Amino acid sequence: MHVYFVPHTILYDGTQLTSLWAYRSFGLLGDSIVAFRGPCRVHFEHMVDLEDVRKQSPIYGDDMLHFIVEQFDHDLERAVLRQRLLTAIIKEILEQKGHGLKRAGDDLYYQERKLSISIATSTPVSTMIHMALNITAENTPVPAVGLVELGWPVALIPELAKAIGQAYADEMQGVKHSRCKVKGVV
Amino acid sequence: MHVYFVPHTILYDGTQLTSLWAYRSFGLLGDSIVAFRGPCRVHFEHMVDLEDVRKQSPIYGDDMLHFIVEQFDHDLERAVLRQRLLTAIIKEILEQKGHGLKRAGDDLYYQERKLSISIATSTPVSTMIHMALNITAENTPVPAVGLVELGWPVALIPELAKAIGQAYADEMQGVKHSRCKVKGVV
Amino acid sequence: MHVYFVPHTILYDGTQLTSLWAYRSFGLLGDSIVAFRGPCRVHFEHMVDLEDVRKQSPIYGDDMLHFIVEQFDHDLERAVLRQRLLTAIIKEILEQKGHGLKRAGDDLYYQERKLSISIATSTPVSTMIHMALNITAENTPVPAVGLVELGWPVALIPELAKAIGQAYADEMQGVKHSRCKVKGVV
């Protein structure tokens, strides 16, 4: 599984959540987790979370750390399970700085303030996850917290992104390992 | 999904990891997470984790809190993903008593001492997970820690078991919710 | 599974056969069977049954009872099997008024006159069924019969719609029950 941190900023507008984005953009063929920094502005027509559309909840942020995961199987339930595992992994890594977080499904909170947004969906050839963490909490639609406040200053973002990407890739490798070491039962 | 705590102790010997055990034993039809307290003695011929068999790692403990999960689909990779999510959930709940734990795949540790054992496998009609937490760390094959030492005395075990079971059931409900609220992308 | 009868009329033009229509329209999240009354006019570009397109068979009716089923799995063969089971259920319920019907796959007939139209297809995140029964047989492209003539006057349509929806939901519940009570064989 490819783990990659894009060295420049990218505006996340929802069009990145498209099959083979990592291949078309960076030549990464196969399963990948790609991280980048950038603002977030998703117009309603590009939202795939219809709960947000129904509630007319806008999705935006001035400065976020984004992850785009693509895995080449075809099971949306697996994708949602992986999304929540990614959320748990991020929580475990962020807490190393001493601030306890709360996970509710695919959301992370610090003292009732929202740190993250996330969605998992399917493409005709793969499943994909978008996960984004506020770097600062300015200009967000709900009470929010940012990575800086949690002890991860901007200078650490690339390193943090790689640590999260690598931990997710390791977890996926571990899942494969576990899947291949058991016999069935009756 | 049924959440049930068995009021009496049961010796876990590996034969509980068999399809429809919850239905045959307690009349629980459909997806379930069943918890019980009891010792653990698994003979090599009942071990489904062939890594343990290869290493000749015995599996036993004098007093453990066991969970048996059965879900009626047929995808071992999903089962392993769920197993790790269950591990993350248990970590999140146990840490409420203030002792930080470390998750490594499906294992939980406290300061290099092992708290848990776990396996996920498939049956002809479902997938199953066994997860067990030491209540005390006496008579275990490796350096271990128990729930009592982590702030969960024996009197709290039934309540803890139900809290974990309910959190897992809620997570599965949330996974279904997330799976049904998105449209696909191209 | 949600069972819902829409209290107002809707023109069925084929655009209702789109993923998460029940969620976007009525907030029903997850598996659902939604019924409504209304005319039917499907332009060729919205037809998903390419047999009808090839034969240039128009699909219309002045007054029909429609059902839209959405189930969140990804197996078109299951969807077709469910469609035929829904057809059998409708036959069983309608025959309570004493008129014997004939089922041919997903079609219902009364004395060589057509009562129903139906299609099952897949979306990127689910499978869907459209089933519609003539309320009256006026202005239909083929010799047809309507529910009124079969003993179900207009005043009974909401009740009939709910009975069919509930019977289908019960059948799906029963399918899940049957799927979870058996062990495998060799």
Add this chain to the structure above:
Amino acid sequence: MHVYFVPHTILYDGTQLTSLWAYRSFGLLGDSIVAFRGPCRVHFEHMVDLEDVRKQSPIYGDDMLHFIVEQFDHDLERAVLRQRLLTAIIKEILEQKGHGLKRAGDDLYYQERKLSISIATSTPVSTMIHMALNITAENTPVPAVGLVELGWPVALIPELAKAIGQAYADEMQGVKHSRCKVKGVV
């Protein structure tokens, strides 16, 4: 799909519900529906319906018309859907003699008396259905009705068996047809 009526009687004891039974017994390779006449005696250890085992409901009958269906895919939910469709097909055919039946899931009743028993399960390489109809209602564990009483005398059993088998095979052909004539929707 092979449709075959075995010319001699066979005691159904549950061992027929084993993968490739039709191939091993009659050389029928691939999907098949095989019918035969014979008594029914299933010991508890051969029962795959654990609901019957839990209730200690014996399964027997002196003279029954049996169907064994095997289809080479690996989806137990599909198998249960097909089982209920087979039940609906049998109802439609039997009612030609003028006695209205009631279907409840995979069971058929005539005036509260049970006509049929059925189970669907999975093998390592296929899914299977057993369906049996009482020919006479003598010596059955619950109030029962037989085919003879419903207007299908013993002399008609072979013909009836073939009609049911052929109708099921035609339905499966129709399901495949329906699955291959639609385009997807968004």
Add this chain to the structure above:
Amino acid sequence: MHVYFVPHTILYDGTQLTSLWAYRSFGLLGDSIVAFRGPCRVHFEHMVDLEDVRKQSPIYGDDMLHFIVEQFDHDLERAVLRQRLLTAIIKEILEQKGHGLKRAGDDLYYQERKLSISIATSTPVSTMIHMALNITAENTPVPAVGLVELGWPVALIPELAKAIGQAYADEMQGVKHSRCKVKGVV
């Protein structure tokens, strides 16, 4: 499985790789392999092979023998396996004229010159393969060889197309046969 050779030429521009093309064009319902002769011009916006798009490798040829395969299941890995088996079958048939070919995945070469292009992809209801063999090697983007040079003159093309189509259909029949004659192991 339908095997069909279109009696007139068709320009392959990529739009043929669309679900139910064989049904819409020729009334062939269900699995099919359709062959035709014609030039090849695929604009980048119709290319599904994003490796070609990334490399800006144009896809064209003045005179090619095309195959369009559609099979109604939903597994892209199966489709790629079938594509390579089709490539092996074509190699086996072409070598009857005495010129040894080299297969590299889904490509065929004669002495470092390219004979074929191919892609496998998924539709919402099926999987599809496009495979095309140069008839002559004029006006191709890379060093190429054509069927004529390999001993298959233009007059033999229809016969060759049918032989390949029939061999592929026979292979698929054989795959089904093999899948239905084994029992599982533990």
Add this chain to the structure above:
Amino acid sequence: MHVYFVPHTILYDGTQLTSLWAYRSFGLLGDSIVAFRGPCRVHFEHMVDLEDVRKQSPIYGDDMLHFIVEQFDHDLERAVLRQRLLTAIIKEILEQKGHGLKRAGDDLYYQERKLSISIATSTPVSTMIHMALNITAENTPVPAVGLVELGWPVALIPELAKAIGQAYADEMQGVKHSRCKVKGVV
């Protein structure tokens, strides 16, 4: 994917076709192709090819080159497709010595004499292939040919085994590559 040639001889008696054999025997975890040299004696009770059992065709040979493939997915049709691709790969490699072979499904022939035996089946956690090539054609149940006669003397067997294993592993890698470079079509 692990490629391994066992340095000692093994009697193939059918018990090697069991899930995780490569892991239990050689510590190879995950997908693998393992080759070894040895005689072949499969008793009828260990035969999984019921066609052979029905025909009472014994399976034996004094000196064969065996391949055991295990891949951790759960689709028997994929396994059969891979089995035939493996057969095509072996043909391509063996023909380098100048003797043309004929492939018929999963069988290889040289001038009407049989070179190989093969079967593909499923386990509860994976799918498996057994493929064996006669090294010499002595003491075989049907007219046979051996590798020695085809230009592959005994001294070359280890090298040949590794070449075949590596070519299969490369092909599987290529299949994954092809599966991950395409977008879907409508």
